[in-house]
Amino acid sequence: MLEVRRLSKIFFEQNDPRKPGLVALYNISLAIRKNEFVSLLGPSGCGKTTLIRIIAGLLTADRGEVLVNSQVVNSPGRDRCMVFQQFGLLPWRTVVSNVEFGLEIDGVPREERRAFAEQYLELVGLKGFENYYPHQISGGMQQRVGIARALSKKPEILLMDEPFGAVDAQTREQLQEELLKIWAQTETTVVFVTHSIDEAIYLSDRVVVMQARPGRIKEEVIIDLPRPRWEGDIKADPRFAQLRARLRDSLRS
Amino acid sequence: MAVPTDEQIIEQLQLRRERRWSIYDHPNLIRSASVLVFLLLWEFFGRETDPILFTYPTAVAEAFVKLIVSGELIKQLAVSLSALAVGFIASLVLGVALGLALGMSRTVEAFFEPPINALYATPQVALTPLLMMWLGLGFSVKVAVVFLFAFFPILINTASGAKNVSAAMVEVARAYLAPPRQILFKVICPAALPFIMAGVRIAIGRALVGMIVAELFTAVTGLGAMLSLYGNIFETAKMFVVIVVLAGLGVGLVRLTQWLERRLATWKETERALG
Numbered sequence: 001m002l003e004v005r006r007l008s009k010i011f012f013e014q015n016d017p018r019k020p021g022l023v024a025l026y027n028i029s030l031a032i033r034k035n036e037f038v039s040l041l042g043p044s045g046c047g048k049t050t051l052i053r054i055i056a057g058l059l060t061a062d063r064g065e066v067l068v069n070s071q072v073v074n075s076p077g078r079d080r081c082m083v084f085q086q087f088g089l090l091p092w093r094t095v096v097s098n099v100e101f102g103l104e105i106d107g108v109p110r111e112e113r114r115a116f117a118e119q120y121l122e123l124v125g126l127k128g129f130e131n132y133y134p135h136q137i138s139g140g141m142q143q144r145v146g147i148a149r150a151l152s153k154k155p156e157i158l159l160m161d162e163p164f165g166a167v168d169a170q171t172r173e174q175l176q177e178e179l180l181k182i183w184a185q186t187e188t189t190v191v192f193v194t195h196s197i198d199e200a201i202y203l204s205d206r207v208v209v210m211q212a213r214p215g216r217i218k219e220e221v222i223i224d225l226p227r228p229r230w231e232g233d234i235k236a237d238p239r240f241a242q243l244r245a246r247l248r249d250s251l252r253s
Numbered sequence: 254m255a256v257p258t259d260e261q262i263i264e265q266l267q268l269r270r271e272r273r274w275s276i277y278d279h280p281n282l283i284r285s286a287s288v289l290v291f292l293l294l295w296e297f298f299g300r301e302t303d304p305i306l307f308t309y310p311t312a313v314a315e316a317f318v319k320l321i322v323s324g325e326l327i328k329q330l331a332v333s334l335s336a337l338a339v340g341f342i343a344s345l346v347l348g349v350a351l352g353l354a355l356g357m358s359r360t361v362e363a364f365f366e367p368p369i370n371a372l373y374a375t376p377q378v379a380l381t382p383l384l385m386m387w388l389g390l391g392f393s394v395k396v397a398v399v400f401l402f403a404f405f406p407i408l409i410n411t412a413s414g415a416k417n418v419s420a421a422m423v424e425v426a427r428a429y430l431a432p433p434r435q436i437l438f439k440v441i442c443p444a445a446l447p448f449i450m451a452g453v454r455i456a457i458g459r460a461l462v463g464m465i466v467a468e469l470f471t472a473v474t475g476l477g478a479m480l481s482l483y484g485n486i487f488e489t490a491k492m493f494v495v496i497v498v499l500a501g502l503g504v505g506l507v508r509l510t511q512w513l514e515r516r517l518a519t520w521k522e523t524e525r526a527l528g
């Protein structure tokens with residue numbers, strides 16, 4: 001349902017637009033099925049954030065195209081919602097009002113969007129924090145708000161740009177588990193950017209390994225671990241260890 | 254065993270301390286004392302001076318009552334305040350509007366930069382005689398001078414506020430399909446509000462200066478005209494009444510903006526409190 005065709009993106013020198021600078025993406029092609037969970041894994045500078053931003057329509061590609069349900073897209077749309085690395089909350093709005101933001105833009109009536117927002121806050125486990133301001137809650141909680149805001153628009157595709165990169169390790173594991181539970185409930189296709197091998201394996205159906213200079217896809221690895229993955233200790237599974245070694249090798253060479 | 258609460262531990266270890274009365278806990282007492290000492294010294298030494306050159310608090314109070322009873326003070330205060338209000342509101346509306354445009358578009362910024370810099374660098378008092386030639390000695394010249402004094406701090410602060418809105422926040426709004434108008438009102442305006450309020454605080458003091466400057470120059474109506482009149486006829490006590498009223502006005506207006514700032518930008522306030 002989401003297809004990326006021979007995408008290339010070049011960042012030009014800031015002060016001389018004629019001089020080509022960095023090739024951020026070179027000839028990227030990728031196809032993602034409905035309800036699939038795909039991670040883009042790679043070192044910093046490999047273009048994974050650039051790729052997800054182009055899919056989101058926040059950046060335009062220089063060559064190639066992005067298709068959603070066989071339609072070319074090159075601007076943000078209601079079929080795709082983004083969860084940002086630095087949460088992207090508006091600091092003057094309360095938690096509930098931040099979740100309402102997307103619905104407000106869509107012109108959903110006040111009562112209705114409030115009810116909706118509260119429902120999604122409950123889903124991400126933030127009931128009771130409606131009237132807090134973002135700076136009054138922890139980073140992990142802020143990102144839950146970001147996730148609730150994205151889900152409230154019922155997107156077909158959820159785009160997540162290193163969403164758990166800015167939270168501590170314990171909260172991160174907890175959020176990963178909750179994300180899987182939410183994903184299982186909501187029928188959403190997820191594209192997830194990360195540089196953590198364990199995170200990619202734990203969450204995904206498929207991991208796309210990327211490489212830098214120029215930014216390109218090195219290989220795709222199917223994660224054939226059983227679901228649900230939050231029961232028991234899947235990270236102790238020998239298959240998990242195999243996949244981890246495989247991906248680590250792939251990233252190194 | 255249950256873990257004891259903080260309260261219980263303090264009780265158990267007898268860490269509760271009685272706080273002794275200390276002058277440091279009562280800054281308002283010290284402030285009142287300061288005012289009182291100042292007034293007493295003024296009264297005492299003021300009586301010794303030549304009444305043409307200086308005066309003392311009880312004489313000022315007496316003159317104040319006289320000016321209130323005759324209705325003169327209220328009348329001139331009303332004239333001054335209305336010029337202040339009209340000029341200030343005009344500078345607020347135009348300053349914020351142009352400031353937002355300047356902060357959001359580099360083209361607009363580059364276009365308006367030279368005239369703004371030139372006008373801002375010119376001491377605005379220097380333009381007052383010119384404005385008098387154009388607008389006469391009435392209400393409109395006061396409004397124009399107040400405007401000129403208050404406009405630039407609001408403009409420049411708004412522009413830098415709008416310019417400093419993080420690209421990330423604008424991007425969030427774009428990702429959620431906000432049209433440009435909504436990005437302006439739901440992201441850029443609230444994000445720039447603390448900057449705008451800082452500009453307003455500076456502008457309000459300058460507007461007051463502009464008002465007095467215009468009235469001193471025109472010397473027909475208003476508090477500035479009173480200052481000039483009583484100065485010329487050596488009624489020093491009455492002059493001081495005007496000065497005290499202006500001081501009160503200045504303090505009052507700054508307090509008002511501080512209160513507004515706290516009301517409008519609560520999130521910024523709590524953010525600061527939390528460090």
